[in-house]
Amino acid sequence: MTLRLLLIRHGLSSYNLEHRIQGRNDLSTLTTKGTLQASKAGESLRSLHIHAVYTSPLQRAADTAKELIKNRNGELIPILDNDLLEVDLEPWSGLTIDEVKNKFSDLYSTWKHHPKELILHRKNGNSYKPIKELMDQAERFLKKIISTHHPDKNETVLVVGHNAILRCLILKMFKEPAEGFRRIKLDNSSISVFNINTDIENKAEFQVESLNSTSHLTPQIPPKGSFARIFLVRHGETNWNKEGRFQGQIDIPLNENGQKQALAASNFLKNVKFNQAFSSSMSRPMETAKIILRNHPTIEIKQQDELVEIGHGLWEGKLEAEISSEWGDLLKRWKKSPETVQMPEGETIGDVSSRAMNCFRHIAQRLSPNDTALIVAHDAVNKTILCNLLGLTNADIWKVKQGNGGITIIDLTEEQEPDIITCLNITSHLGDVVDRTAQGAL
Secondary structure, eight states, X not given: OOEEEEEEEOOOBHHHHHTBOOXXXXXXXXXXXXXXXXXXXXXXXXXXXXXXXXXXXXXXXXXXXXXXXXXXXXXXXXEEOGGGOOOOOTTTTTOBHHHHHHXXXXXXXXXXXXXXXXXXEOTTSOEEOHHHHHHHXXXXXXXXXXXXXXXXXXXXXXXXXXXXXXXXXXXXXXXXXXXXXXXXOOXXXXXXXXXXXXXXXXXXXXXXXXXXXXXXXXXXXXXXXXXXXXXXXXOOOBHXXXXXXXXXXXXXXXXXXXXXXXXXXXXXXXXXXXXXXEEESSHHHHHHHHXXXXXXXXXXXXXXXXXXXXXXXXXXXXXXXXXXXXHHHHHHHHHHOGGGXXXXXXXXXXXXXXXXXXXXXXXXXXXXXXXXXXXXXXXXXXXXXXXXXXXOOGGGGGGBOOOTTOEEEEEOOSTTSOOEEEEEEEOGGGTOSSOOSOOOOO
16 A cells, blocks of 8 residues: 655746746746646646645645646645745845845855755844755655555645755655755656555655656756756566566566557657667667667667676576565565665675666766766666665665656766756656556566
8 A cells, every 4th residue: 555645846937937036935926837837737647536635825836736636626625734835045035046146155055055054044133944944844744644644545645835845855755865955856847756655663665756757748858957968767678577577687578568668768758869878788778778769870879787687696587476485584674675685696786786886977977068878777777876866875775666668867967066866767658647667576
């Protein structure tokens, strides 16, 4: 049983358009484009039964919530919640970004590079840390949601908020990784999906299913920044994925559905101008990469042995039930504490993380700012790369989902700054906002 959270940032607002700091200022309203964005987001969610809607009371968010559910025959009434208010940037609210840069240059630099350290002063003279307050606010909201919509109820809850508060909700679910605030991106009317389950001690366990999906908007992909961009894709489905067999380093090819998934990814990425391509040296990612790049016949796909899937050793080729009968305790530990497991005659997740990140950094360091690269690899490989980029650890691989044919976008940044996960595990090109790809073993 799972509690599914759909996190949606409000549509484009008047202050967004004017490049003004909004904060808790309620003078900013949805633009015509912002209303259309919210409407499109609502259409993309039509197949999902939503049990409740929570929204910030600020009008740009509240109006987005109304637009999202306008075609649901009045079955939902948005619940206004002050714990979804945007970050309080009182001294800056209403100023343009350029005005803040000029008048508060040192403070703005702290905000951009180390936001948790920012200290501001309210009109009454009291000092405060905006992100510290917002993190406390996010923690309160999550506790309320989990208490009201316990995972046992198997509900889907829509949460409409703002850029900073939604980031803080996400970081709370990730247990506040270092410099996490600047590691992720949330666009206007983007959709992020989180799954919440409980363990045997009834503690909440969080998983990001997708992050910052804008595939329902125009353009479908957020614009590239000033540095190189990497599209990280998991290979399409194989018969063993479908059957739930542990594949590891046995070279199982794509099945027919996997080829269709790769073709759907190719169509989704048809307007992307790739000029570099890399793949695990195994056949299933190589075939996926070739299908994705069918419109880029001159690009050489460079095979990378360091990107091959985790070696499951004696587990390879077996179903979970078969593994459980012989290695029951080890399998339980793999699910609970994967970082502690040495696969019988195979690898550890630390082994995979080390070689995968070595390869990823090697690729990233050799890309020029104008480059757009494709990397196609595997579930465990992609998860370890993403955990590293999100500031998570090898213990957190189950917190990150990677569907067959899922697309992740990574924007590299200047030195000393964390790279940005612009989108994570987008599978809407496969038919739905929710990832419905095979749930089999790695």
